[in-house]
Amino acid sequence: MLIDAEQAFAQQSEHTLIERVKSGDQVAYAALYELHVKRVYSLCLRLIADKEHAEDATQEVFVQLWHKIANFDGRSQFTTWLHSVTSNIAISYIRKHKNWLQKVVSFEQSGMDEQSAADCQGLNGLDKLVLRLPERARMVFVLHAIEGYRHEEIASMLDMAVGSSKSQFHRARQLLKEWYENE
Numbered sequence: 242m243l244i245d246a247e248q249a250f251a252q253q254s255e256h257t258l259i260e261r262v263k264s265g266d267q268v269a270y271a272a273l274y275e276l277h278v279k280r281v282y283s284l285c286l287r288l289i290a291d292k293e294h295a296e297d298a299t300q301e302v303f304v305q306l307w308h309k310i311a312n313f314d315g316r317s318q319f320t321t322w323l324h325s326v327t328s329n330i331a332i333s334y335i336r337k338h339k340n341w342l343q344k345v346v347s348f349e350q351s352g353m354d355e356q357s358a359a360d361c362q363g364l365n366g367l368d369k370l371v372l373r374l375p376e377r378a379r380m381v382f383v384l385h386a387i388e389g390y391r392h393e394e395i396a397s398m399l400d401m402a403v404g405s406s407k408s409q410f411h412r413a414r415q416l417l418k419e420w421y422e423n424e
Contacts, residue, residue: 255273255276255319256315256319257269258272258273258276259273259310259313259315259319262307262310263310263311263313270307273306274303277320277323278299278303280320280324281299281302281303281323281327282295282296282299283368284324284327284328284331284383284388285298285299285302285327285330285331285334286372287368287371287372287379287383287387288328288331288332288335288379288380288383288384289331289334289335290372290373290374290376290379294334294338295331297334298330298331298334301330301334302323302326302327302330302331305326305330306323306326309326324388328384328388328390328398329398332380332398332399335376335380367417367421370417370420370421370424371383371413371417373416373420374413374416374417375412375416377399377401377409378409378410378412378413378416379413380395380399380409381395381399381406381409381410381413382409382410382413382414382417384398385406385410386410386413392406392407392410
């Protein structure tokens, strides 16, 4: 019962923060930032697999949040809306910063190398393995297995066929299983 009361207070408190941010309150914005920055950064890192780019994308999420907070209508939980915004910005960030030649020559950009993944502090073993996945397999795996998107939604977000999304997910699972067994 106490947990339910705490959750209700936290949701009410977050709702108050959101309303204050909508009216331009920068102190409330800073508090909302502190509440969500770690989760936003974690999602960006999982999708982008590069610490510096994930930091940049995280900042972009919060810049966009300041500009688009009025679009949040409260029909869903704020965290659901924020994760959708974060996913879309991270995917756009990847597309925008990908070298044109890479797009033409190789659709399979590899993920983070093993040493760089190992150096990421605060991540568990599975997260470190996820960072090593090839880009498309990693993005599909994160969106489906971690964020809970359906393959139809992923296909639309990533401009791919539903079958390709399922295939990339299967590939990611196979690679993760292989790497985990060899650890």
